[in-house]
Amino acid sequence: MADILDMRDITKRFGPVTALRDVTLTVRAGEIHALVGENGAGKSTLMKVLSGVYPAGSYEGSITYDGQVRHFRSINDTEALGIIIIHQELALIPLLSIAENIFLANPPGRFGVINRDAVHARTVALLAKVGLRESPGTPVTDIGVGKQQLVEIAKALSKQVRLLILDEPTASLNERDSAALLDLLVEFRAGGISSILISHKLNEVTRVADRITVLRDGRTVETVDCRIQAVEEDLIIRRMVDRDLDSRFPDHAPQIGEEVFRVEDWSVDHPHHPGRQVVRGVGFHVRRGEIVGIAGLMGAGRTEFAMSVFGRSYGRDIRGRAFMDGKPVDLSTVPQAIAAGLAYVTEDRKHLGLILGEDIRKNVTLANLGGVSRSTVIDDMRELAVADDYRGRMRIRCSSVYQESGNLSGGNQQKVVLSKWLFSGPEVLILDEPTRGIDVGAKYEIYQIINTLADRGKGVIVISSEMPELLGLCDRICVMNEGAFVGEFSRAEASQEKIMRSIMRKGEQP
Amino acid sequence: MKRLGLRSPEAGVAAVLVVAALAIGTANPAFWGWGNLFGLLRSASVSGTMALGVLVVLIAGGIDVSFPAFAAAAMYLSVRAAADWGWPGNIGFMFLLAAGIGLLLGLANALFVHGVRLVPLIVTLGTGAVVRGFLLGVVGTSVVNVGRMPPETVAFGRLSLLQWDAGEGRVQLSVAVLVWAAAAALVHLLLRFTVPGRGLYALGGDAEAAKRVGFDVRGLTVLAYGLAGALAGVAGLLHACLAWQASPREFIGLELDVLAAVVLGGASIFGGRGSVPGTVLGVLLLVLVNNSLILLGVPTTWQRVVVGAILVGAAAATALRERGLRPAPSITAPSMTTGA
Ligand SMILES: Nc1ncnc2c1ncn2[C@@H]1O[C@H](COP(=O)(O)OP(=O)(O)OP(=O)(O)O)[C@@H](O)[C@H]1O
Numbered sequence: 001m002a003d004i005l006d007m008r009d010i011t012k013r014f015g016p017v018t019a020l021r022d023v024t025l026t027v028r029a030g031e032i033h034a035l036v037g038e039n040g041a042g043k044s045t046l047m048k049v050l051s052g053v054y055p056a057g058s059y060e061g062s063i064t065y066d067g068q069v070r071h072f073r074s075i076n077d078t079e080a081l082g083i084i085i086i087h088q089e090l091a092l093i094p095l096l097s098i099a100e101n102i103f104l105a106n107p108p109g110r111f112g113v114i115n116r117d118a119v120h121a122r123t124v125a126l127l128a129k130v131g132l133r134e135s136p137g138t139p140v141t142d143i144g145v146g147k148q149q150l151v152e153i154a155k156a157l158s159k160q161v162r163l164l165i166l167d168e169p170t171a172s173l174n175e176r177d178s179a180a181l182l183d184l185l186v187e188f189r190a191g192g193i194s195s196i197l198i199s200h201k202l203n204e205v206t207r208v209a210d211r212i213t214v215l216r217d218g219r220t221v222e223t224v225d226c227r228i229q230a231v232e233e234d235l236i237i238r239r240m241v242d243r244d245l246d247s248r249f250p251d252h253a254p255q256i257g258e259e260v261f262r263v264e265d266w267s268v269d270h271p272h273h274p275g276r277q278v279v280r281g282v283g284f285h286v287r288r289g290e291i292v293g294i295a296g297l298m299g300a301g302r303t304e305f306a307m308s309v310f311g312r313s314y315g316r317d318i319r320g321r322a323f324m325d326g327k328p329v330d331l332s333t334v335p336q337a338i339a340a341g342l343a344y345v346t347e348d349r350k351h352l353g354l355i356l357g358e359d360i361r362k363n364v365t366l367a368n369l370g371g372v373s374r375s376t377v378i379d380d381m382r383e384l385a386v387a388d389d390y391r392g393r394m395r396i397r398c399s400s401v402y403q404e405s406g407n408l409s410g411g412n413q414q415k416v417v418l419s420k421w422l423f424s425g426p427e428v429l430i431l432d433e434p435t436r437g438i439d440v441g442a443k444y445e446i447y448q449i450i451n452t453l454a455d456r457g458k459g460v461i462v463i464s465s466e467m468p469e470l471l472g473l474c475d476r477i478c479v480m481n482e483g484a485f486v487g488e489f490s491r492a493e494a495s496q497e498k499i500m501r502s503i504m505r506k507g508e509q510p
Numbered sequence: 511m512k513r514l515g516l517r518s519p520e521a522g523v524a525a526v527l528v529v530a531a532l533a534i535g536t537a538n539p540a541f542w543g544w545g546n547l548f549g550l551l552r553s554a555s556v557s558g559t560m561a562l563g564v565l566v567v568l569i570a571g572g573i574d575v576s577f578p579a580f581a582a583a584a585m586y587l588s589v590r591a592a593a594d595w596g597w598p599g600n601i602g603f604m605f606l607l608a609a610g611i612g613l614l615l616g617l618a619n620a621l622f623v624h625g626v627r628l629v630p631l632i633v634t635l636g637t638g639a640v641v642r643g644f645l646l647g648v649v650g651t652s653v654v655n656v657g658r659m660p661p662e663t664v665a666f667g668r669l670s671l672l673q674w675d676a677g678e679g680r681v682q683l684s685v686a687v688l689v690w691a692a693a694a695a696l697v698h699l700l701l702r703f704t705v706p707g708r709g710l711y712a713l714g715g716d717a718e719a720a721k722r723v724g725f726d727v728r729g730l731t732v733l734a735y736g737l738a739g740a741l742a743g744v745a746g747l748l749h750a751c752l753a754w755q756a757s758p759r760e761f762i763g764l765e766l767d768v769l770a771a772v773v774l775g776g777a778s779i780f781g782g783r784g785s786v787p788g789t790v791l792g793v794l795l796l797v798l799v800n801n802s803l804i805l806l807g808v809p810t811t812w813q814r815v816v817v818g819a820i821l822v823g824a825a826a827a828t829a830l831r832e833r834g835l836r837p838a839p840s841i842t843a844p845s846m847t848t849g850a
């Protein structure tokens with residue numbers, strides 16, 4: 001098979017940081033090529049080099065695409081040749097509709113007048129192709145991340161795509177949606193479209209990839225061909241982290257104590273549609289030392305529930321009672337929720353989690369400046385020590401804690417968000433997709449941290465779309481569907497099957 | 511510290527300032543005289559003090575174009591009070607009064623920006639116009655000149671920190687420089703070392719994230735606009751003390767210079783960035799440029815052109831610098847209604 005892409009000896013520096021060192025990557029026509037590696041290994045950077053985000057001249061090495069050496073100056077250059085990248089952080093415009101987003105740059109029409117009918121018709125066709133059942137006129141804010149991902153793919157299809165680059169497309173998807181997306185890639189492959197797939201979910205990688213390239217510390221470690229030899233996940237992990245990982249989940253013997261947090265009759269209305277209940281009168285509790293998982297499909301109301309509890313950060317007309325250690329508490333504002341001992345680690349780190357223009361140090365201490373200051377005067381040295389401590393414990397890969405957090409790799413940003421909330425010293429920690437976009441090694445570390453927190457008597461609530469994660473980590477799993485809890489399983493009785501069945505029983509989401 | 515590295519905006523302005531000073535000094539050696547340097551500092555002190563307030567507002571993600579009107583109002587009202595009624599009678603109290611008037615007006619800005627959630631530019635354009643109109647229409651249009659100026663203001667304006675007799679006359683370092691320096695030190699401490707200071711940066715950097723970690727957004731907005739108002743009030747009275755007169759038409763158009771200086775000093779008009787050292791350097795550079803334009807005999811209209819160009823250029827430089835640090839300025843969805 002012919003190579004459609006050949007990247008040779010790519011070296012990319014950011015000031016003193018060398019993100020890529022002599023990286024080589026070849027992609028054949030009509031293959032799914034997976035790119036794996038730890039957080040900060042350089043995967044996203046390599047794809048930005050390829051797609052012209054970093055123009056020719058800002059890196060060393062050569063790119064041969066479609067038989068010709070190319071010097072891409074911008075995204076426009078690469079898109080014209082059918083190289084379409086879908087970034088780790090989606091780039092849709094929230095208030096525009098699905099159709100408008102898809103045809104943002106090149107809407108069908110003549111003389112600058114957009115042909116609305118054509119937009120509509122083509123959007124419908126594209127949405128059908130990616131299997132998204134939404135009206136083209138729906139604003140993008142009103143659909144979840146998973147569907148937004150599909151909109152991005154539809155957008156790619158609207159251009160003449162030949163090489164599709166997906167940077168962690170399934171990070172925020174649940175298993176069913178992920179599977180659907182991967183099937184889509186397989187379908188594209190049959191149609192001659194090559195894909196580069198970046199993912200930390202190795203089971204997906206081994207399922208669909210034809211070849212896998214492993215990056216470590218900005219270098220190519222190896223490219224393995226899955227069609228020649230069956231590739232084990234463990235092999236890839238060994239290549240990625242350069243050490244053995246015996247198990248994915250640390251052992252943990254829970255010591256469960258008194259109830260620490262409880263809500264009763266908790267209801268939340270949609271922020272834009274008063275009267276539409278997103279959370280319907282639910283009750284929920286967590287005990288000290290307990291790790292409770294919340295399973296459910298996208299749109300089940302898990303994030304909405306968690307955010308509404310955390311100082312009414314989501315929704316309107318929030319009703320219900322909350323108790324900390326058996327005593328009623330008022331959680332009406334974020335400061336009150338924090339004071340009561342809650343912390344909510346958001347799933348959307350780019351927007352609600354980090355101040356990207358600030359360095360790591362300032363982000364880590366942001367939720368608990370009281371912890372590094374005396375009578376509102378910040379102690380620089382303490383702050384530095386705290387940030388350095390978390391940098392070490394969470395293994396945040398950076399040049400120093402003075403590095404701007406916007407320049408960190410996606411997974412390392414997630415670690416900063418997590419550090420911030422850990423440092424706020426909560427009694428109850430709500431983690432919304434805590435390992436989204438985090439590599440296997442770091443995941444293990446995060447699980448360990450979660451276990452330690454539980455051992456120290458905190459209550460931990462984990463919202464996750466990764467079923468194995470919930471099963472491997474949680475002492476109890478609650479299943480949410482359409483704004484209500486529809487099932488509950490102890491660690492012993494929980495299984496992937498039972499949870500799925502309990503989700504399905506309540507009928508599927510449209 | 512990373513922020514004071516060679517590639518920081520502060521280092522950039524400092525370098526330009528040094529080059530400009532060397533160039534001017536070479537063309538005109540008299541530039542380097544103590545008298546001239548002290549004179550520059552003195553003339554920078556009024557807009558320099560205002561700039562500190564504007565800096566705080568910009569960092570918090572807002573913008574303020576009302577401060578010249580507020581400064582004029584605070585100055586004129588406090589001077590008129592002292593001239594007409596002999597009250598409050600002491601220069602310290604007069605400054606407190608001016609700061610208080612500025613503070614109150616600043617709170618009005620905060621009220622509209624946070625309480626009613628209006629765009630800061632519109633709010634401050636409006637409040638500035640209202641205050642100026644009220645001042646001219648209701649309080650009066652007459653200029654309080656030297657003869658009627660309260661004696662304590664004139665006396666204060668004549669105070670100097672340092673003075674000695676040089677060949678061509680007395681060299682004086684005006685007390686106004688001390689006022690500016692004190693205000694700068696205060697704002698610097700606030701921004702650099704305190705929790706509310708950190709909150710201002712957070713608010714300007716990402717308002718949603720700041721809210722999510724529990725910062726009191728209303729309090730911070732009040733702090734930013736209130737401080738800007740109070741500093742404008744102080745600067746206004748300071749100007750009257752130095753000029754020995756108080757006119758309600760004072761400071762018209764000054765927002766351009768001050769904003770240019772602050773942006774020149776590395777503050778971002780999108781919020782979240784900026785520092786007191788940068789702002790001080792920016793003000794000095796702008797005063798230097800303005801002065802040499804005057805010395806070169808460039809007409810006032812063309813001076814405006816230059817200052818306007820500096821504002822746009824400096825803003826562009828800041829924006830480009832930030833873009834250099836990050837890949838494409840992608841517009842991402844604040845997906846409030848995300849999964850789960
Ligand atoms: N603009 C930048 N300035 C400085 N360093 C950068 C910049 N962009 C990336 N880096 C650094 O380059 C390295 C590689 O980052 P990259 O985003 O490619 O990692 P990644 O493999 O995609 O990781 P993840 O799985 O976490 O997304 C990281 O150490 C990161 O800090």
Ligand SMILES: [Mg+2]
Pocket residue numbers: 043044045088167409410411
């Ligand atoms: Mg990445």
